[in-house]
Amino acid sequence: MSESASAAAHEPSDAVIDVRGVHYAVDGRPIFSGLDIAARRGLITAVMGPSGTGKTTLLRLITGQIYADRGVVSVFGKDVGTLGSAELYASRQRMGMLFQNGALLTDIDVFENVAFPVREHTDLPEPLIRNLVLTKLEAVGLRGAAHLMPGELSGGMARRVALARAIVMDPEVLIYDEPFVGLDPISLGVILRLIKQMNDALKITSIVVSHDVHEIESIADYSYLLSEGRVVAAGTPAELARSDSPTVRQFMTGGAEGPVRFHYPAADYATELLESPR
Amino acid sequence: MSAASKAGVIEAVRKTGEAGLFFVRLLGACIPALARPKLIIAQIYNAGARSLIIIMLSGLFTGMVLGLQGYELLNRFGATEALGTAAALALLKELGPVLTALLFAGRAGTALTSEIGLMRATDQLTAMEVMAVDPLRYVAAPRFLGGLIAMPLLTAIFNVIGLFGAQLIGVQMLGVDHGTFWSQTQSAVALKDVTEGIVKSVVFGAVVSLIAVNEGYHADPTAEGVGLATTRTVVASSVMTLLLDYVLTAAFM
Numbered sequence: 001m002s003e004s005a006s007a008a009a010h011e012p013s014d015a016v017i018d019v020r021g022v023h024y025a026v027d028g029r030p031i032f033s034g035l036d037i038a039a040r041r042g043l044i045t046a047v048m049g050p051s052g053t054g055k056t057t058l059l060r061l062i063t064g065q066i067y068a069d070r071g072v073v074s075v076f077g078k079d080v081g082t083l084g085s086a087e088l089y090a091s092r093q094r095m096g097m098l099f100q101n102g103a104l105l106t107d108i109d110v111f112e113n114v115a116f117p118v119r120e121h122t123d124l125p126e127p128l129i130r131n132l133v134l135t136k137l138e139a140v141g142l143r144g145a146a147h148l149m150p151g152e153l154s155g156g157m158a159r160r161v162a163l164a165r166a167i168v169m170d171p172e173v174l175i176y177d178e179p180f181v182g183l184d185p186i187s188l189g190v191i192l193r194l195i196k197q198m199n200d201a202l203k204i205t206s207i208v209v210s211h212d213v214h215e216i217e218s219i220a221d222y223s224y225l226l227s228e229g230r231v232v233a234a235g236t237p238a239e240l241a242r243s244d245s246p247t248v249r250q251f252m253t254g255g256a257e258g259p260v261r262f263h264y265p266a267a268d269y270a271t272e273l274l275e276s277p278r
Numbered sequence: 279m280s281a282a283s284k285a286g287v288i289e290a291v292r293k294t295g296e297a298g299l300f301f302v303r304l305l306g307a308c309i310p311a312l313a314r315p316k317l318i319i320a321q322i323y324n325a326g327a328r329s330l331i332i333i334m335l336s337g338l339f340t341g342m343v344l345g346l347q348g349y350e351l352l353n354r355f356g357a358t359e360a361l362g363t364a365a366a367l368a369l370l371k372e373l374g375p376v377l378t379a380l381l382f383a384g385r386a387g388t389a390l391t392s393e394i395g396l397m398r399a400t401d402q403l404t405a406m407e408v409m410a411v412d413p414l415r416y417v418a419a420p421r422f423l424g425g426l427i428a429m430p431l432l433t434a435i436f437n438v439i440g441l442f443g444a445q446l447i448g449v450q451m452l453g454v455d456h457g458t459f460w461s462q463t464q465s466a467v468a469l470k471d472v473t474e475g476i477v478k479s480v481v482f483g484a485v486v487s488l489i490a491v492n493e494g495y496h497a498d499p500t501a502e503g504v505g506l507a508t509t510r511t512v513v514a515s516s517v518m519t520l521l522l523d524y525v526l527t528a529a530f531m
Contacts, residue, residue, distance in 0.1 A: 063407075063408050065404065065407060065408070089410040089412075090410070092407075092408055092409065092410040093410045095408070097405070097408045097409075099401045099404070099405055100401075101400060101401060103400060103401035103402050103404065103405035104402075104405075105397075105402055105405075105406075106397075106400070106402065116409070116411075117409045117410075117411070120409070120410075120411045120416075121410065165409075
């Protein structure tokens with residue numbers, strides 16, 4: 001499916017997050033040149049692409065940590081670039097984000113980590129906070145680990161605690177940054193199921209950034225494939241699987257040869273080998 | 279001026295400006311942070327109570343050296359009874375605030391920088407921002423205020439222990455009269471001397487804490503970046519302490 005077709009594939013009014021024609025560069029090096037992505041309400045949207053295509057940068061644009069050079073990033077119908085800090089913080093309170101490494105606060109225990117956003121944003125009485133936190137920890141299977149410090153958790157456990165923290169304020173949107181990286185098969189399966197359950201049970205709009213094609217395709221409703229700062233393909237998992245685009249095929253099958261370069265640009269190999277050492 | 283030194287000057291000015299702007303934002307964040315006394319008390323404990331041993335030991339030995347050197351010098355003029363005054367003035371006005379600031383930079387400043395730098399490197403600060411919690415208010419301001427409050431307290435302890443050390447050597451070992459030592463000290467030390475020391479310790483506390491928090495907050499999120507930021511904290515804090523010590527001493531003349 002082509003880029004223009006992908007833009008037509010969704011109704012903008014249905015999009016909770018709408019990225020339109022975004023250009024973004026770091027030190028003159030373009031990361032995005034005309035990016036179009038939309039996450040529809042209640043669906044799991046996957047953003048895939050090789051390493052270094054700016055997937056994490058996209059999440060930073062959505063959460064308003066950085067601003068687009070050109071184009072519009074709108075979240076909940078508002079242009080993130082025009083929001084004041086109070087509005088931006090209000091918008092962030094409606095989102096939850098799962099970081100690649102969990103990003104748990106290391107000086108407080110698991111319980112306090114999950115309770116952190118609640119304590120910061122509400123005046124709920126302690127018994128209610130306790131029940132809320134234990135409910136969320138139970139949902140990720142870690143109620144028994146409430147007293148542990150983040151340093152005592154495995155990578156998979158830390159990510160599950162971070163997931164409990166991300167959903168504790170009942171967000172409308174959940175953003176996952178590479179949720180499967182470095183997980184053992186069991187933890188990976190658990191996280192995958194949890195993402196699906198959160199989406200099904202709580203009707204949360206989810207954006208999952210990942211390069212684990214097969215895992216993400218098993219739960220995504222709609223996927224975008226990024227390469228060199230643009231969407232090169234978009235569609236449902238079935239549509240992407242049927243795609244005959246060389247880029248899509250290379251990415252789906254993990255081939256080193258194809259439109260997506262494996263090698264960093266370099267001088268001719270033989271010439272460099274024959275050169276005298278520096 | 280060569281291009282490299284021009285770039286160096288521009289970079290230094292840019293960094294100073296950045297630290298100045300950060301200071302203004304930090305001060306703004308300090309007001310709401312005051313509503314969370316628990317966070318500030320935890321930081322006074324981290325920066326202050328955990329530095330006590332090093333401050334007390336250093337204070338004791340500094341005082342003992344003052345006792346020895348002061349006695350040796352005053353003995354040449356037959357004025358050993360002024361040892362208490364000399365030690366007290368040296369400690370209150372100079373050695374107490376300056377040495378405490380230097381030790382504080384090495385002990386608490388580096389801990390602050392590396393802690394905040396690692397929080398940056400492990401996305402903890404970003405996670406707070408995304409959770410709509412201002413890290414400046416939650417992380418930076420309590421640490422800055424903790425350092426600012428801890429420094430004068432540590433300086434006071436340094437001074438007391440230092441004076442005890444000077445007394446230990448001067449009176450107990452070298453035979454200066456006990457009554458003379460304390461009465462001379464009491465009559466010669468004026469409130470202005472004490473004020474000078476307190477003002478210095480507050481200023482040094484603010485500067486060292488600001489440098490430590492600023493370096494950690496803006497550290498490159500890598501192992502090397504955090505290491506470099508920690509080194510910069512010690513170097514910049516030490517130089518700024520000595521520079522401001524001269525400025526403040528001159529101002530109090």
